[in-house]
Amino acid sequence: MSKKLVGACLFGQSGGPTAVINASAAGAFLEALKHEEITGIYGAEHGVRGILNDRLFDIRQEDLHELELLKNTPSSALGSVRHKLKPFNVDESEYIRILEVFQKYNIRYFFYNGGNDSMDTCNKISKYLQSQNYECRIIGIPKTIDNDLFGTDHCPGFGSAAKYVATSLMELYLDTHVYDTGIVLIVEVMGRNAGWLTAASTLGAPQGFGPDLIYLPEIPFDVDDFIEDVKNVAARKNNKVIAVISEGIKDQSGKYISEYLVSLKRDSFGHAQLGGTATVLAGIVADKFKIKVRPIEYSLLQRCSAHIASKTDIEEAFNVGAFAVKQAIQGETDKMVAIIRDYQADTYKVSYQLVDVAGSANLEKHVPIEWIKPDRSGMTQEFYDYVMPLIQGEANQPKENSLPRFAHLKKIYAKK
Amino acid sequence: MSKKLVGACLFGQSGGPTAVINASAAGAFLEALKHEEITGIYGAEHGVRGILNDRLFDIRQEDLHELELLKNTPSSALGSVRHKLKPFNVDESEYIRILEVFQKYNIRYFFYNGGNDSMDTCNKISKYLQSQNYECRIIGIPKTIDNDLFGTDHCPGFGSAAKYVATSLMELYLDTHVYDTGIVLIVEVMGRNAGWLTAASTLGAPQGFGPDLIYLPEIPFDVDDFIEDVKNVAARKNNKVIAVISEGIKDQSGKYISEYLVSLKRDSFGHAQLGGTATVLAGIVADKFKIKVRPIEYSLLQRCSAHIASKTDIEEAFNVGAFAVKQAIQGETDKMVAIIRDYQADTYKVSYQLVDVAGSANLEKHVPIEWIKPDRSGMTQEFYDYVMPLIQGEANQPKENSLPRFAHLKKIYAKK
Numbered sequence: 001m002s003k004k005l006v007g008a009c010l011f012g013q014s015g016g017p018t019a020v021i022n023a024s025a026a027g028a029f030l031e032a033l034k035h036e037e038i039t040g041i042y043g044a045e046h047g048v049r050g051i052l053n054d055r056l057f058d059i060r061q062e063d064l065h066e067l068e069l070l071k072n073t074p075s076s077a078l079g080s081v082r083h084k085l086k087p088f089n090v091d092e093s094e095y096i097r098i099l100e101v102f103q104k105y106n107i108r109y110f111f112y113n114g115g116n117d118s119m120d121t122c123n124k125i126s127k128y129l130q131s132q133n134y135e136c137r138i139i140g141i142p143k144t145i146d147n148d149l150f151g152t153d154h155c156p157g158f159g160s161a162a163k164y165v166a167t168s169l170m171e172l173y174l175d176t177h178v179y180d181t182g183i184v185l186i187v188e189v190m191g192r193n194a195g196w197l198t199a200a201s202t203l204g205a206p207q208g209f210g211p212d213l214i215y216l217p218e219i220p221f222d223v224d225d226f227i228e229d230v231k232n233v234a235a236r237k238n239n240k241v242i243a244v245i246s247e248g249i250k251d252q253s254g255k256y257i258s259e260y261l262v263s264l265k266r267d268s269f270g271h272a273q274l275g276g277t278a279t280v281l282a283g284i285v286a287d288k289f290k291i292k293v294r295p296i297e298y299s300l301l302q303r304c305s306a307h308i309a310s311k312t313d314i315e316e317a318f319n320v321g322a323f324a325v326k327q328a329i330q331g332e333t334d335k336m337v338a339i340i341r342d343y344q345a346d347t348y349k350v351s352y353q354l355v356d357v358a359g360s361a362n363l364e365k366h367v368p369i370e371w372i373k374p375d376r377s378g379m380t381q382e383f384y385d386y387v388m389p390l391i392q393g394e395a396n397q398p399k400e401n402s403l404p405r406f407a408h409l410k411k412i413y414a415k416k
Numbered sequence: 417m418s419k420k421l422v423g424a425c426l427f428g429q430s431g432g433p434t435a436v437i438n439a440s441a442a443g444a445f446l447e448a449l450k451h452e453e454i455t456g457i458y459g460a461e462h463g464v465r466g467i468l469n470d471r472l473f474d475i476r477q478e479d480l481h482e483l484e485l486l487k488n489t490p491s492s493a494l495g496s497v498r499h500k501l502k503p504f505n506v507d508e509s510e511y512i513r514i515l516e517v518f519q520k521y522n523i524r525y526f527f528y529n530g531g532n533d534s535m536d537t538c539n540k541i542s543k544y545l546q547s548q549n550y551e552c553r554i555i556g557i558p559k560t561i562d563n564d565l566f567g568t569d570h571c572p573g574f575g576s577a578a579k580y581v582a583t584s585l586m587e588l589y590l591d592t593h594v595y596d597t598g599i600v601l602i603v604e605v606m607g608r609n610a611g612w613l614t615a616a617s618t619l620g621a622p623q624g625f626g627p628d629l630i631y632l633p634e635i636p637f638d639v640d641d642f643i644e645d646v647k648n649v650a651a652r653k654n655n656k657v658i659a660v661i662s663e664g665i666k667d668q669s670g671k672y673i674s675e676y677l678v679s680l681k682r683d684s685f686g687h688a689q690l691g692g693t694a695t696v697l698a699g700i701v702a703d704k705f706k707i708k709v710r711p712i713e714y715s716l717l718q719r720c721s722a723h724i725a726s727k728t729d730i731e732e733a734f735n736v737g738a739f740a741v742k743q744a745i746q747g748e749t750d751k752m753v754a755i756i757r758d759y760q761a762d763t764y765k766v767s768y769q770l771v772d773v774a775g776s777a778n779l780e781k782h783v784p785i786e787w788i789k790p791d792r793s794g795m796t797q798e799f800y801d802y803v804m805p806l807i808q809g810e811a812n813q814p815k816e817n818s819l820p821r822f823a824h825l826k827k828i829y830a831k832k
Contacts, residue, residue, distance in 0.1 A: 017594045046596045075590035082595070163818065170820055171720040174491035178433045179498070180462045204819055296715050304587040308723055310818070392818045402579065402726070402808045403620055404586055 002331020007108025008040030014047040014114035017075040018157025019306040020317040021143050024113050026070035027321025029059050035329050042414055047081035051101050058414040069407035071314055072397040074306035088128045095128040109137050109328045115144035119336055123357045126334050139324040140336035140357050145303045148194035150363045151355040152338035159313030159390035162200035164305045165189055170204035182239025182291040188278035191246045193217050195367045198246040202378045212241055213376050217248035218366050227288055239291050247277050311393025323352040348389035418747025423524025424456030430463040430530035433491040434573030435722040436733035437559050440529050442486040443737025445475050451745050458830055462495035467517050472830040485823035487730055488813040490722035501537055504544045511544040525553050525744050531560035535752055539773045542750050555740040556752035556773050561719050564610035566779045567771040568754035575729030575806035578616035580721040586620035598655025598707040604694035607662045609633050611783045614662040618794045628657055629792050633664035634782050643704055655707050663693050727809025739768040764805035
């Protein structure tokens with residue numbers, strides 16, 4: 001065990017929110033409260049931007065009951081951000097500011113909850129603070145509905161989004177089959193470069209309520225093949241076709257299908273701002289077939305639907321937050337918490353470990369191609385074995401008048 | 417009590433599905449099984465079209481457990497239809513066919529579950545059969561997420577859709593406030609001429625998670641006012657604006673806002689096929705403001721989300737189905753089941769009564785204008801008092817592997 005490090009801890013949230021991202025915050029905060037080494041507990045308002053702006057919430061002023069409610073409150077309660085730090089040998093100014101704020105509050109523990117970009121941010125800040133001989137233990141906490149982080153079996157947030165995507169698709173399946181008239185339903189699911197969520201739309205298939213066709217970004221998308229697929233299903237299934245597509249599908253040349261319609265905007269990480277792919281394809285189908293076409297975008301709903309979160313996911317999200325704090329107290333730094341699954345165990349069983357941040361940042365974990373059926377009709381058993389445990393259990397969200405009772409944080413800024 | 421009428425009963429579903437429409441079918445079927453007068457129990461495949469095509473399911477061949485599961489299975493398990501019968505003095509052919517099929521199966525009880533149009537269908541068939549001296553008791557069972565049926569305090573299906581709309585809006589509220597950048601979220605809710613569901617998006621407002629602006633079809637929509645409203649909220653609320661609009665909003669001249677973009681298709685009842693209104697308005701806002709705009713359509717999801725159905729709604733939907741059968745056995749005909757609320761009672765209390773079908777068909781019940789705040793910021797207390805009881809209680813949907821376990825009907829056609 002390393003030497004005892006006394007000081008404040010800071011927790012930040014970054015990137016796209018999830019239904020359970022605040023469960024990790026709850027895990028970290030409630031764990032931090034147990035340790036005498038931790039002299040202050042802060043939450044950064046809008047992640048790194050809150051550090052740069054010196055806007056930190058004093059978590060010790062929050063009600064314990066409200067911190068508990070964070071487990072069932074979706075969408076980055078502290079505020080999130082998409083902010084990419086330049087390498088510090090290119091521009092040191094933001095790093096200087098971060099060090100200044102860390103010194104001001106004596107922040108010796110920093111936990112950053114996010115996806116690939118956030119792990120990169122952890123890595124950069126940690127390297128910089130080391131170069132300045134400022135002792136601070138930094139642990140990344142994984143989070144993303146896209147499930148595309150390397151080094152962890154799966155990502156907190158994915159299980160709940162998968163459960164939403166699968167359940168909603170089952171319901172849409174029934175709705176689509178209500179009339180005796182034909183319909184082509186094109187459902188668009190999030191996932192920029194990894195098709196985990198799109199694949200999860202098939203989870204109701206064993207019960208008979210899955211999509212007919214799925215298109216993941218792992219495989220180049222061909223519009224002619226798509227038209228042919230729709231035609232074949234329509235012929236076989238009385239003009240009822242449900243196709244699920246990832247927002248991130250690209251053609252052979254690497255051009256996003258959504259770009260066929262609109263000029264592309266990019267966020268501050270340089271990622272394409274996607275959406276509208278289902279509408280583009282609906283237009284193409286409507287031109288080719290005399291069948292009603294309806295595009296549906298799960299849009300933001302799939303990443304904030306805490307009312308249908310997976311209990312397993314909530315618990316794991318809480319645990320990765322708590323584990324990060326425990327490990328930092330033990331002396332660990334420069335790591336990301338990973339969920340390790342015991343594939344030898346009879347039932348689903350996970351443990352938590354630390355993995356190298358540097359190794360996982362900026363890499364994306366894709367769906368294995370061999371798990372995707374070549375005729376685009378669904379996923380193999382390997383995929384079900386992988387995903388089904390992650391959606392198990394109900395959220396049992398606390399309610400008030402039969403509506404969700406979300407956490408109400410006071411959000412009092414730390415004394416400057 | 418009227419004379420005992422022995423014969424088969426037929427149940428049909430019509431119009432847009434709801435999350436709880438099958439609960440009414442379950443109520444009717446399970447009640448019908450108790451009565452010796454009822455010699456056969458049939459379900460019409462795709463409503464009136466199933467009668468015209470002589471495609472009736474033999475419900476007695478179904479598993480009792482699966483019929484129970486209908487309570488938590490969304491979206492017209494027998495199949496629905498939008499088919500408008502011509503007045504029989506204009507074209508008698510379909511009525512002749514209906515009589516023929518009724519005689520063939522000795523159908524003496526007919527229950528039709530739908531909205532305004534379905535009540536009109538009940539009325540026409542009943543009048544025709546009377547003119548032919550064919551004794552058949554016909555009861556309409558209300559259903560619509562739009563809540564626009566006259567004669568009943570509220571409609572089965574509405575409470576569950578309202579709960580979905582409100583809960584999802586609360587989640588979207590949190591998602592929208594995650595970043596420190598501005599966003600105008602425009603959420604489109606179903607409701608052709610009545611804004612009940614759009615109004616229900618405000619139910620989370622007392623908790624602090626409601627929309628900023630709502631636009632119901634009851635009030636003519638003015639694009640300039642809308643732009644001004646968005647501008648004012650953006651100025652006051654740090655460029656965060658959530659506007660909820662009904663798909664059915666029209667301008668002063670009566671033109672649907674969705675028509676601003678697309679040429680209008682009409683369904684077989686002559687209703688405009690709506691959708692895309694949020695996209696039209698998003699385009700207009702994007703032209704006027706330098707704020708990110710995101711349109712979201714709840715689309716089909718709001719009418720099939722059985723996973724978040726209201727327990728109160730499920731029970732009432734079941735009860736109206738069972739009540740229809742009981743009353744028909746007692747000799748009643750030519751009526752619609754209505755839910756009557758006791759507004760004098762200390763807690764929410766309803767009873768069921770029969771009301772005239774002829775009086776309610778083809779009329780629409782609108783949201784009282786005085787319940788809509790003139791500044792479009794929300795609804796008055798009267799609205800909350802009316803709606804909140806309807807969303808109470810959780811669905812507790814049966815699950816299989818943590819996904820919904822929907823009813824699997826065998827759907828065996830009745831012997832011809």
